[in-house]
Amino acid sequence: MNQTQNRQIADLVQSAKEQFGDFSDAKKQEIFLCIKEAKARGLLRKQPRDLCLSEYINTANYLLRTYSTEEFSRALTQNLDCIYVYVALVSTNSITVTA
Template identity: 75%
Template sequence: MKPQISELINSAKQLGDFSDAEKQEIFLTIKEAKARGLLRKQPDDRCLNKYINLANYLLRTQSAEEFTSALNQNLECLYVYVALVGLNCITTTA
């Protein structure tokens, strides 16, 4: 079961917080990647930005157990996930 956005926000608050500029950079990067067709269930590509690679990892593992584990361990993954949900790339139960 995918975590709800409210759960992710609470988790992010416990782990720390990025500056608004960093959160905006993540969102804009994922938005641009979607527009360019770079979001796919593909393995890491060293030519892509780290946020795009994280997004592709989440897309690839969204139905696997490691998906939730990644969200709980990595603050960047939380914000990438929120961007993916916000851009309708991943559906959520929220």
């Protein structure tokens, strides 16, 4: 990630923490590992919700499906899980941040 991407994500995370509170490091790590494993297994796709997938993977697929829409922007203001799933998607190069 470049410096602009890092700043955008840091601002987004800080804003979410102010609105929703903070997660433990264990929770952040759990989300990241879940998304990383889902990517390795080919489970990250622009598909509708699947009851057989975890909430984090369903959230990731929703974000991938709605990326670059108003719906995507709204999702990032709903809860801290969405923010950390988004950060995991960016850090695994599953989604690209534009300046």
